[in-house]
Amino acid sequence: MAFNSYGNQQISPVVLNLIIINVLVYLAQTVSGGTDYPNPTMDLFALHHYKSELFKPHQIVTHMFMHGGFFHLLFNMFALWMFGTQVENVWGPKRFLIFYFICGLGSAFTQLGSYAYDFWQIDQLTLSQSQFEGYQTILAKQATVGASGAIMGVLAAFGYLFPNTEMIIIPIPVPIKAKWAIMGMIALDVFGGVVKVQGDNVAHFAHIGGAAIGFLLVLFWNKTNKKSFY
Numbered sequence: 001m002a003f004n005s006y007g008n009q010q011i012s013p014v015v016l017n018l019i020i021i022n023v024l025v026y027l028a029q030t031v032s033g034g035t036d037y038p039n040p041t042m043d044l045f046a047l048h049h050y051k052s053e054l055f056k057p058h059q060i061v062t063h064m065f066m067h068g069g070f071f072h073l074l075f076n077m078f079a080l081w082m083f084g085t086q087v088e089n090v091w092g093p094k095r096f097l098i099f100y101f102i103c104g105l106g107s108a109f110t111q112l113g114s115y116a117y118d119f120w121q122i123d124q125l126t127l128s129q130s131q132f133e134g135y136q137t138i139l140a141k142q143a144t145v146g147a148s149g150a151i152m153g154v155l156a157a158f159g160y161l162f163p164n165t166e167m168i169i170i171p172i173p174v175p176i177k178a179k180w181a182i183m184g185m186i187a188l189d190v191f192g193g194v195v196k197v198q199g200d201n202v203a204h205f206a207h208i209g210g211a212a213i214g215f216l217l218v219l220f221w222n223k224t225n226k227k228s229f230y
Contacts, residue, residue, distance in 0.1 A: 012085045012096075014084075014088055014093045014096050014100070015085050015088055018080060018084075019067055019077050020203055021075070022067070022077060023077070025060040025067075026070075035145070041066075042066070043143075046063050046143035047113035048139060048143050048144075049113060049116070049139045049145040050112055050115070051135060051139065052139035052142075053139075054140055054143075059163055060108040061108075064107075064108075067146050068083040072146060076148055077147075078094040078149055079151050079155065083151075084154050087099075087154055087157050089223065090161055096142065099157065099214070099218075100153070100225075101150070102152045103149065103154065103213050103217070104147070105211035106210055107149020108144075108209075110208065110212075111205055111206040112146050112206050113205070114193075114203075114206070115142065119139075139229070144203045148205040148210070149207055150202070152185075152186070152211040153211060153213055156183065156210075156218065157181070157218040159178050159182035159183070160180055160222070161218065161222075166178075186208065186211050
């Protein structure tokens with residue numbers, strides 16, 4: 001994916017620091033045991049179902065700086081650089097950082113809601129000790145990591161602020177306007193979240209939550225701002 005005409009835009013300061021932090025955290029993950037289960041680092045910092053014994057409130061924030069593999073990190077940081085720089089240049093560092101974290105938090109709470117929905121039948125049951133231990137093992141494997149939810153909020157903001165910017169999405173051979181490309185990405189997440197294809201380990205509802213919060217927030221912030229964006 002790339003802009004049709006990106007120019008010589010330099011990376012903005014908050015985006016740069018977010019990328020550095022994410023890379024450093026990924027290196028720490030790798031040194032401390034990688035990203036596979038079981039992993040004490042994932043147990044401590046990834047986002048778990050609130051019914052899990054591993055759940056801690058700080059995970060609502062810390063999961064945003066962890067990733068499930070090198071390419072997960074690479075694609076997220078590429079998207080953050082590509083879209084986040086443009087948005088930060090419009091809003092400035094302070095507002096962009098606030099926006100990023102609000103989208104990430106919205107994504108986390110949406111994912112917690114998804115966990116609650118997926119496991120609500122079990123959560124209503126009175127489990128024996130062995131059943132409870134087995135359930136906890138299942139929940140431990142459901143941990144969510146990644147900056148994707150916050151970045152989907154950034155994409156939603158970009159689509160709102162620069163709707164007609166043309167993008168090249170491989171392998172589509174023609175440029176697509178940002179508003180249609182980003183709407184397409186969100187639609188794919190909705191499909192993936194509803195259909196639940198076997199083997200798909202993407203937290204689609206976390207993406208949807210981040211995008212929804214991002215769109216609503218930029219809509220609110222721009223409500224009284226009559227500036228026209230390209």
